[in-house]
Amino acid sequence: MSGSQKAKVALAAVKGNKTVNEIAQEYGVHPTQVGLWKKALLDNAGQLFDVKRSTKAIDPQSDTERLYAKIGQLNMELEWLKKKSGISL
Numbered sequence: 001m002s003g004s005q006k007a008k009v010a011l012a013a014v015k016g017n018k019t020v021n022e023i024a025q026e027y028g029v030h031p032t033q034v035g036l037w038k039k040a041l042l043d044n045a046g047q048l049f050d051v052k053r054s055t056k057a058i059d060p061q062s063d064t065e066r067l068y069a070k071i072g073q074l075n076m077e078l079e080w081l082k083k084k085s086g087i088s089l
Contacts, residue, residue: 009034010041018062
């Protein structure tokens with residue numbers, strides 16, 4: 001079950017419109033699991049607002065190095081394939 005599906009189950013449990021057993025049956029999980037996800041949601045909900053969201057800083061130097069490394073790897077693979085196949089380009 002994905003994280004978003006678990007969150008949906010936990011939110012349904014927090015709302016309290018249905019019993020834990022009804023939610024468990026609806027989503028096909030064990031009632032104990034519903035309780036654990038509800039507890040996790042309530043315990044960690046405050047952290048959603050503590051973290052300041054910002055764009056991830058991209059380091060152009062590391063990106064360039066990664067691309068050069070990939071080019072080197074591909075060139076080595078190409079040379080190996082040429083050697084194995086006997087093709088001279």
